[in-house]
Structure formats: structure tokens, C-alpha cells
Amino acid sequence: MTRYNKITVVGAGLVGSLLSIYLAKKGHKVSVFEKRSDMRKGGAIAGRSINLALSDRGWRGLARVGIADDIKKIAIPMYGRYIHLANGTIDYQPYGTAEQAIYSVSRSSINMRLMDLAEAQPNVQLHFDKTCTNIDKKNTTLNFTNLNGITETVASDFIFGADGAYSAVRTQLQLHSDRFNYNQYYIDCGYKELCIPVKADGTHMLEKNALHIWPRGQFMLIALPNIDGSFTCTLFLQLDGNTSFDALNSKEKIQTFFKTQFPDAFEIMPTLIHDFETNPTSSLVTVKCTPWVFNNNIALIGDAAHAIVPFYGQGMNCGFEDCVVLNELIEKHGLNAACLQEYETLRKPDGDAIADLAIANFIEMRDKTADKNFILQKKIEAKISTKYPKLWTPLYTMVTYSPEIRYSEALQRGQKQQQIMDKILMLDNIHQNWDSDLVEQKILEFLN
Ligand code: FAD
Numbered sequence: 209m210t211r212y213n214k215i216t217v218v219g220a221g222l223v224g225s226l227l228s229i230y231l232a233k234k235g236h237k238v239s240v241f242e243k244r245s246d247m248r249k250g251g252a253i254a255g256r257s258i259n260l261a262l263s264d265r266g267w268r269g270l271a272r273v274g275i276a277d278d279i280k281k282i283a284i285p286m287y288g289r290y291i292h293l294a295n296g297t298i299d300y301q302p303y304g305t306a307e308q309a310i311y312s313v314s315r316s317s318i319n320m321r322l323m324d325l326a327e328a329q330p331n332v333q334l335h336f337d338k339t340c341t342n343i344d345k346k347n348t349t350l351n352f353t354n355l356n357g358i359t360e361t362v363a364s365d366f367i368f369g370a371d372g373a374y375s376a377v378r379t380q381l382q383l384h385s386d387r388f389n390y391n392q393y394y395i396d397c398g399y400k401e402l403c404i405p406v407k408a409d410g411t412h413m414l415e416k417n418a419l420h421i422w423p424r425g426q427f428m429l430i431a432l433p434n435i436d437g438s439f440t441c442t443l444f445l446q447l448d449g450n451t452s453f454d455a456l457n458s459k460e461k462i463q464t465f466f467k468t469q470f471p472d473a474f475e476i477m478p479t480l481i482h483d484f485e486t487n488p489t490s491s492l493v494t495v496k497c498t499p500w501v502f503n504n505n506i507a508l509i510g511d512a513a514h515a516i517v518p519f520y521g522q523g524m525n526c527g528f529e530d531c532v533v534l535n536e537l538i539e540k541h542g543l544n545a546a547c548l549q550e551y552e553t554l555r556k557p558d559g560d561a562i563a564d565l566a567i568a569n570f571i572e573m574r575d576k577t578a579d580k581n582f583i584l585q586k587k588i589e590a591k592i593s594t595k596y597p598k599l600w601t602p603l604y605t606m607v608t609y610s611p612e613i614r615y616s617e618a619l620q621r622g623q624k625q626q627q628i629m630d631k632i633l634m635l636d637n638i639h640q641n642w643d644s645d646l647v648e649q650k651i652l653e654f655l656n
Pocket of ligand 1: 219260338373399518522525
């Protein structure tokens with residue numbers, strides 16, 4: 209298998225750092241160029257806490273290069289959702305079986321750890337403060353500009369654009385390619401990171417091993433645990449309108465909003481007003497594009513290829529899975545045209561599927577987690593899937609815990625199961641009879 213000396217990865221984010229480890233382990237020499245400064249040396253980005261949920265697809269991506277145990281040390285398992293209902297009660301919804309969990313990790317911690325692990329490879333070099341500004345597709349060269357405005361040109365055998373949702377590599381390719389399809393879609397909701405601090409005794413203020421959700425119809429607050437005892441909260445809210453970030457434009461309004469909508473959270477958020485006024489409000493975008501591969505030696509990966517909204521907690525997991533698939537194809541073909549073409553053929557439908565699932569889960573988390581029929585559906589599905597695991601796997605389980613099922617297949621099977629559930633939930637007295645043999649027989653009948 210040919211080993212290349214000049215592989216360039218643009219972006220030392222989550223996916224670029226992991227990809228460089230995969231490529232290095234195949235014997236290639238990899239240079240990673242990152243526009244930001246090295247976050248391991250401190251600074252604003254390293255200090256800001258943003259949490260991500262890492263699940264089985266992501267773990268598989270880490271395990272295949274032997275670094276899952278390293279990352280486990282900085283991750284907290286979350287076994288279910290704590291739904292903080294508007295009436296003040298809490299409903300616990302397990303994510304799956306007792307052992308199934310998703311893991312809360314701090315974005316900066318995992319990114320820094322991945323950079324360390326990449327740099328520990330003798331054939332990976334990370335270059336910081338280098339912004340990709342141009343690509344010459346024909347000659348496979350890139351321009352990087354440093355903080356002093358000096359531009360260098362880097363020649364490459366292969367280029368991987370792992371530079372995130374607003375990828376410069378993708379933009380360059382879009383500008384210089386015929387028939388580049390591009391779709392960018394913003395939802396009307398944005399987000400802001402907030403904080404629940406650690407208790408005085410060093411423990412967590414809320415149940416530690418759970419993802420907390422305060423669903424309120426058009427908006428919601430979530431909280432993920434940190435290893436230092438704090439929680440990172442994210443408020444998802446309309447950007448404009450009556451109840452929106454735009455409307456929360458004074459200390460009094462912020463306070464009243466939280467006191468009324470999330471009273472239990474408000475009590476344990478002493479820095480709320482400061483955090484709200486200081487932290488940015490960010491928008492949420494879905495990006496679909498095609499092709500992902502150019503000239504058989506340039507490819508997009510991670511968010512650069514498929515940015516999705518965060519409501520399935522799958523963006524990073526999907527990017528890590530891209531690395532797994534690419535690695536398997538390198539083993540099959542070598543790193544060459546056939547490998548990259550098959551990578552795009554396999555992954556594009558999965559990128560599209562998880563983008564659609566993520567939008568659908570936005571509605572589910574925001575509107576439905578508190579809905580009586582939704583809660584009943586989860587109970588029925590849990591019963592049927594336990595009894596007939598070969599016939600029924602809940603959609604969430606397929607997406608989150610079943611890396612052997614492609615996202616595109618999960619989407620299709622999930623749609624079929626939802627049609628059956630819609631009919632079941634229409635049955636007379638279903639809230640009383642859901643556990644009956646009759647309902648079970650009906651489901652089996654529909655499945656056949
Ligand atoms: P990034 O992490 O964005 O990394 C891209 C890198 O490229 C950055 O370091 C950037 O500085 C660099 N770069 C950009 N432009 C250039 C340039 N011109 N030159 C050089 N370098 C450049 N995913 C999950 O799996 N689970 C979750 O729970 C989850 N929660 C999320 C919550 C929120 C609010 C958001 C916004 C996203 C969430 N995601 C989650 C998605 C996840 O953050 C992304 O999918 C993931 O970060 C993608 O990794 P990446 O390496 O492709 O891109």
C-alpha cells in the first residue's frame with residue numbers, strides 16, 4: 209500500500225485531529241493546519257465550557273485507534289433524560305437498557321486530548337495560527353496565512369477539509385467547481401451556553417448521570433454534567449419574536465423569563481444574568497452539499513461535509529464515523545480514487561439522513577418529551593423491543609447505540625415504525641390497554 213508523505217488535513221478540530229491519527233497509523237505523513245491558536249496553551253476557547261454527548265458511533269471511532277480509554281477518563285455517563293416538567297415534577301426517561309448511556313464530554317477537553325494523541329504519532333505535525341485561504345484544485349496546493357499576514361503554499365498528495373460547518377476548503381471548492389450542489393438551512397432557533405456551578409461540597413447540584421431537559425414547547429433548556437461538578441446548560445430559543453433572545457434584552461426580562469419558565473434551574477444559576485449577557489447567542493445551521501470528493505485527491509469530512517443541528521447529539525459522532533468508514537476503505541483499496549469515491553457514495557446518504565433526523569429530534573425534544581402520547585409510545589416501544597429485539601429497535605437506539613446500522617437505514621426503519629405507532633396510539637383506550645396482548649398482537653400484525 210502506498211504511503212504518502214504529504215497529506216494535509218485542514219482543521220485540528222475534533223474530526224481533523226482524529227483523522228490525522230487514523231492516517232498516521234496507516235503510515236502516511238500528515239500535516240494538520242489549524243486557524244486558531246493552540247488551545248492547550250490557554251485562552252478564551254479553552255476556558256469556555258461547551259459539552260457534547262459522545263455515543264457508540266463516536267466511541268467506535270476512538271476505539272479503532274486505541275484511544276477510547278483515554279477519552280473515557282474525561283467523560284460522564286448519562287443513562288437517561290430527566291425531564292423537568294412545567295408543573296414542577298420530574299419524569300425520568302431511560303435512554304435504553306440499564307447499561308446503555310451517552311457520555312458528556314467537554315468540547316475543549318476532548319479536542320485538546322485528541323491533539324495530544326495526534327501529536328504523539330511520530331508522523332503527525334500540527335501547525336497553529338494557519339488559516340486556509342485558498343486551494344488550487346488542479347495542483348493540489350493550499351495557501352495558509354499566519355497571524356502576520358504571511359502566506360505559505362503547501363503542496364499535498366491528498367487534502368482533507370475538516371474545517372467545520374463554515375469550511376473554507378468547501379467554499380473554495382464551491383467557487384472553483386462546476387455543478388457543486390450546496391444547501392444551507394438555518395432554523396429559527398439559536399442557542400446560548402449558561403452554567404449551573406458545582407455545590408460547595410464539590411458534588412453536582414442535579415442528578416449527575418443524566419441529561420436534564422426543561423421542554424417548554426417553542427423553547428427548551430438542557431444541562432449536561434461536567435467532571436468538576438458543574439453543569440453546562442444550553443438554552444435553545446427563537447432568535448426573534450415575542451419569546452426570543454431578541455426580546456430578552458434586559459436583566460429584569462431575563463430574570464422573569466427564567467423564574468417563570470425554569471424555576472428549579474433558576475434557583476441554582478447564580479451567575480445567570482452575567483452569563484446570559486456575556487455569552488454569545490449562536491445560530492444553528494444544516495449544510496448539505498455534493499460532491500464531497502474532488503479530483504480524486506481532495507475530500508470533505510466531518511461538519512465540512514455535513515453540518516447538522518445538535519438535537520440528536522450526533523455531529524461529532526457522525527464525523528468520527530466518517531473516519532471509521534474512510535479507514536475501512538483505505539484498508540480495502542489503499543488511499544486512492546476508488547477509496548475516496550466509495551467514501552462519498554457510502555457516507556453522503558448517511559450524512560443527509562442524520563441531518564434530517566436531527567431536525568426531527570429538535571421537535572421531539574422541544575415539544576414531545578412532555579407529551580402523554582410520546583411518553584406512552586416510549587413505554588410500548590421499550591416493551592416490544594425487549595420482547596422482540598430482532599423485530600423492533602427504537603429509532604433512538606438505532607441512531608445512538610447501533611453503529612452497525614447506517615443512519616440512512618435507521619431513518620427508513622424509524623419511519624416505518626412510526627407509522628405503526630401512529631396507528632397503535634389511535635386505538636381506543638390505548639393509555640389503559642397499552643400493555644395488553646391485543647396491542648402486542650396488533651403491532652406484530654402491522655410489522656408483518
Ligand atoms: P469543528 O469541531 O468545527 O472543527 C473545525 C476546525 O477547523 C476548528 O478547529 C476550526 O478552527 C478549524 N478551521 C476552520 N476554518 C479553518 C481554516 N480556514 N483554516 C484552518 N482551520 C480552520 N455533536 C455530537 O456528537 N454530540 C453533541 O452532543 C453535540 N452537541 C452540539 C451542541 C452544539 C450547540 C453544537 C453547535 C454542536 C454540537 N455537536 C454535537 C456537533 C459537533 O460540535 C460537531 O459536529 C463537531 O464539532 C464537528 O467536528 P469538526 O472537526 O468537523 O468541526
